[in-house]
Amino acid sequence: MKKFAxxxxxxxxxxxxxxxxxxxxxxxxxxxxxxxxxxxxGDYTGRRFxxxxxxxxxxxxxxxxxxxxxxxxxxxxxxxxxxxxxxxxAGGNQGWxxxxxxxxxxxxxxxPGMATSGGNKGFAMWHDRLYLSTPDAGLLCLxxxxxxxxWQIQIADPALKAFGGVAPLVIRDHIIVGTSGDxxxxxxxxxxxxxxxxxxxxxxxxxPKRDDTVAWNSWPHDTDVATRGGGMTWxxxxxxxxxxxxxxxxxxxxxxxxxxxxxxxxLYTCAIVALNPDTGKLVWYFQxxxxxxxxxxxxxxxxxxxxxxxxxxxxxxxxxxxNGLFFVLDRTxxxxxxxxxxxxxxxxxxxxDRGQPIPDPDKEPKPDGVLVTGGVGTNWQAPSYDPDTGLxxxxxxxxxxxxxxxxxxxxxxxxxxxxxxxxxxxxxxxxDVQTGKTxxxxxxxxxxxxxxxxxxAGHLVFTADSSGNLVAxxxxxxxxxxxxxxGGSLGAGPMTYELDGRQYVVYPVDGVVYxxxxxxxxxxxxxxxxxxxx
Amino acid sequence: MKxxxxxxxxxxxxxxxxxxxxxxxxxxxxxxxxxAAAQAxxxxxxxxxxxxxxxxxxxxxxxxxxxxxxxxxxxVRHDKGGDLIGPVITGGRAEKGMPPFPFSDSQVxxxxxxxxxxxxxxxxxxxxxxxxxxxxxxxxATGSVEAGKAYFNGPGKCNTCHSPTGDLAGVAKKYTPPxxxxxxxxxxxxxxxxxxxxxxxxxxEGTVVLNDGFYVSINGNDGWYHSWPRSAVKLEVxxxxxxxxxxxxxxxxxDMHDVFTYLETLK
Numbered sequence: 001m002k003k004f005a006x007x008x009x010x011x012x013x014x015x016x017x018x019x020x021x022x023x024x025x026x027x028x029x030x031x032x033x034x035x036x037x038x039x040x041x042g043d044y045t046g047r048r049f050x051x052x053x054x055x056x057x058x059x060x061x062x063x064x065x066x067x068x069x070x071x072x073x074x075x076x077x078x079x080x081x082x083x084x085x086x087x088x089x090a091g092g093n094q095g096w097x098x099x100x101x102x103x104x105x106x107x108x109x110x111x112p113g114m115a116t117s118g119g120n121k122g123f124a125m126w127h128d129r130l131y132l133s134t135p136d137a138g139l140l141c142l143x144x145x146x147x148x149x150x151w152q153i154q155i156a157d158p159a160l161k162a163f164g165g166v167a168p169l170v171i172r173d174h175i176i177v178g179t180s181g182d183x184x185x186x187x188x189x190x191x192x193x194x195x196x197x198x199x200x201x202x203x204x205x206x207x208p209k210r211d212d213t214v215a216w217n218s219w220p221h222d223t224d225v226a227t228r229g230g231g232m233t234w235x236x237x238x239x240x241x242x243x244x245x246x247x248x249x250x251x252x253x254x255x256x257x258x259x260x261x262x263x264x265x266x267l268y269t270c271a272i273v274a275l276n277p278d279t280g281k282l283v284w285y286f287q288x289x290x291x292x293x294x295x296x297x298x299x300x301x302x303x304x305x306x307x308x309x310x311x312x313x314x315x316x317x318x319x320x321x322x323n324g325l326f327f328v329l330d331r332t333x334x335x336x337x338x339x340x341x342x343x344x345x346x347x348x349x350x351x352x353d354r355g356q357p358i359p360d361p362d363k364e365p366k367p368d369g370v371l372v373t374g375g376v377g378t379n380w381q382a383p384s385y386d387p388d389t390g391l392x393x394x395x396x397x398x399x400x401x402x403x404x405x406x407x408x409x410x411x412x413x414x415x416x417x418x419x420x421x422x423x424x425x426x427x428x429x430x431x432d433v434q435t436g437k438t439x440x441x442x443x444x445x446x447x448x449x450x451x452x453x454x455x456x457a458g459h460l461v462f463t464a465d466s467s468g469n470l471v472a473x474x475x476x477x478x479x480x481x482x483x484x485x486x487g488g489s490l491g492a493g494p495m496t497y498e499l500d501g502r503q504y505v506v507y508p509v510d511g512v513v514y515x516x517x518x519x520x521x522x523x524x525x526x527x528x529x530x531x532x533x534x
Numbered sequence: 535m536k537x538x539x540x541x542x543x544x545x546x547x548x549x550x551x552x553x554x555x556x557x558x559x560x561x562x563x564x565x566x567x568x569x570a571a572a573q574a575x576x577x578x579x580x581x582x583x584x585x586x587x588x589x590x591x592x593x594x595x596x597x598x599x600x601x602x603x604x605x606x607x608x609x610v611r612h613d614k615g616g617d618l619i620g621p622v623i624t625g626g627r628a629e630k631g632m633p634p635f636p637f638s639d640s641q642v643x644x645x646x647x648x649x650x651x652x653x654x655x656x657x658x659x660x661x662x663x664x665x666x667x668x669x670x671x672x673x674x675a676t677g678s679v680e681a682g683k684a685y686f687n688g689p690g691k692c693n694t695c696h697s698p699t700g701d702l703a704g705v706a707k708k709y710t711p712p713x714x715x716x717x718x719x720x721x722x723x724x725x726x727x728x729x730x731x732x733x734x735x736x737x738x739e740g741t742v743v744l745n746d747g748f749y750v751s752i753n754g755n756d757g758w759y760h761s762w763p764r765s766a767v768k769l770e771v772x773x774x775x776x777x778x779x780x781x782x783x784x785x786x787x788x789d790m791h792d793v794f795t796y797l798e799t800l801k
Contacts, residue, residue, distance in 0.1 A: 157608050157611070159608060159611030159612050160606065160608060160611055161657070183657060184605075184606060184656070184657070185606065224603075228606070362787075366787075367673050368673060368674050368675075368676040368791055369674060369715065369787075369790065369791075370787050371785060371786075371787055371790060400719075400720070400782050400783070402715070402716065402719060402790070404669060404712070406669065411597075413597065413605070413656065414656060414657075418669075418712075420712075420716050422716065422719050422720035422782060423720045423722075423779060423782065465746065465747075467744065467746035467747075469746060469748065480747070483748055
């Protein structure tokens with residue numbers, strides 16, 4: 001059993017590489033984010049909790065604009081990275097390095113002849129290199145110094161409607177990357193890529209393998225449906241270095257919304273899987289939507305934290321799922337601690353002995369339509385967990401959907417149904433991880449948009465409401481303490497870092513990246529001594 | 535070789551429909567009506583040839599059977615004007631038991647046109663296709679006219695605001711079946727109205743533009759836009775669709791089918 005060895009060993013091995021001040025110290029990914037935000041979630045836990053407290057609930061009302069960066073791109077969904085005073089922001093086929101002090105562009109990378117706007121969830125960084133998954137399902141490696149492309153590989157086939165956009169995850173010397181797309185039936189997988197060469201090291205498939213009888217027997221085999229598709233891996237997972245386990249959520253099975261073509265649980269779709277990041281081998285799984293017929297992807301961030309649960313110390317994993325349910329698991333083995341709806345969810349008949357929901361067949365899509373609640377209870381935009389309050393913050397929606405089965409029968413393909421959501425109520429909820437019950441609700445006003453969340457040791461929760469206001473809330477009560485309308489909607493979520501002793505909160509909004517801070521202290525004013533360069 | 539207009543069209547449809555995901559492909563040129571008609575005719579000829587020669591292994595709709603699924607074939611999806619498909623058709627795949635078919639260039643072009651038409655159709659079956667106005671009324675009208683009418687005049691209290699001979703006369707002709715169902719369940723587009731009383735006691739009436747808890751703004755009945763800090767005014771909002779929102783949580787699936795079946799008779 002390798003418990004401590006891989007990490008320590010590699011840190012020692014890589015020490016000589018960490019010579020230049022501008023490269024990313026891999027140790028930063030193991031700590032809560034303060035002066036560095038080195039990964040999609042700020043650290044490996046997915047908590048999006050920063051120990052920074054310069055901006056706090058007593059002074060946040062004075063938060064004001066430090067700078068704004070015009071990316072001249074539409075709909076940024078990127079979580080910026082911040083490493084050694086530089087922000088790295090990804091777009092569909094492009095990326096930017098921006099001075100985290102001044103908001104001035106350092107370099108801009110754009111793939112020649114490619115569409116330049118669009119959703120990408122963010123870069124991954126390894127030492128002095130950046131990794132970008134592209135709309136045409138490739139993976140690019142860039143030199144962080146100047147944005148020059150070093151290499152490019154193909155992850156999946158865009159002609160078969162695969163695309164990319166997930167922020168890859170760096171684990172030691174592995175770049176873990178997933179894939180997107182469910183237009184056609186398409187199999188989902190995770191791959192580990194060598195950061196220097198782009199060589200594929202391992203591949204884990206969401207589709208069942210014959211020698212894995214549990215997964216194999218959860219699909220029918222009188223047709224080829226078990227080989228065709230499902231289980232997309234389009235949101236970044238999390239990692240526990242002590243257990244050496246990688247946690248990742250998988251998307252819905254194909255054909256979408258058709259039950260008859262695939263009786264069984266359809267593993268490993270709509271599941272949280274725990275993999276060994278060195279081999280890609282599955283260690284455990286928890287299926288949050290067995291036999292999904294509603295497109296309830298399970299890609300939402302699996303958030304890791306430790307504590308006591310019912311008097312026992314536990315290593316936990318929590319997820320607020322698109323299906324309207326909140327789960328807390330023991331992340332050493334995937335055993336269920338809490339399964340509880342956080343919005344009304346009429347598609348659930350009960351829970352099995354593993355804590356997995358049992359879907360109600362009466363609420364499967366029907367040719368003449370069926371009314372379903374619970375859908376898109378939340379989406380991919382990241383939640384946050386605050387260890388000080390013990391609360392899990394999630395932007396939730398209470399919805400009523402009508403689901404039509406448009407391609408009945410066993411031979412259905414691709415999208416076999418249609419769903420319409422008939423109005424929804426958006427609410428930021430704070431869920432107590434000890435009980436799964438909602439402690440407070442901040443009415444985020446109106447319908448539609450959802451945003452990622454950041455919590456900080458300043459007893460604050462940063463997010464955006466669905467009227468497009470950026471807001472900071474009291475982490476304990478949900479009271480709004482600061483708000484600001486930025487003229488667009490927040491695509492990803494806020495992040496924070498400290499530089500020159502000043503805490504910044506950064507929000508990408510459509511094509512603009514805003515940095516907020518408390519009013520400038522004396523050393524940064526024009527009349528003071530020159531700034532030190534980074 | 536002919537200009538592969540239908541392929542271009544198929545890519546255009548897919549590229550436009552996937553624009554939210556920003557597929558990194560060059561934007562193709564939309565074919566002219568003449569080109570599109572020529573390709574549709576070619577696809578029809580190709581359909582006949584495919585049925586006679588290929589369907590026994592690949593199925594009528596090319597999704598495969600004894601032979602491979604061509605809709606999900608990487609080779610087919612990467613084909614440009616027959617450059618990949620053509621050699622397979624004319625040369626066969628002996629190792630997989632597919633004989634060569636000695637078709638002319640124009641016959642191959644017809645088959646390629648057919649396959650691309652099928653790809654387009656397949657891709658439009660998807661989430662990213664157009665609004666599914668093609669769900670026929672008889673598929674949705676599985677309830678009872680009488681029960682729907684009783685719900686309309688009874689527990690639904692629909693007759694408080696609506697009349698089958700008044701505002702709803704001919705409503706089933708006005709909307710496609712899924713439109714009609716979605717609209718009666720949860721109509722949209724009717725903004726809330728508000729009466730705003732400012733600190734001086736002056737009243738303003740109009741339709742709500744913004745009410746986010748921080749500010750309130752209206753398009754006033756006086757023709758002017760007005761806004762206030764929320765805390766500075768008294769606000770009464772009326773949602774004309776409140777009854778629909780309240781009903782949405784009460785409908786059973788049977789209620790939905792009954793009401794639709796009844797409304798579908800209002801032609």
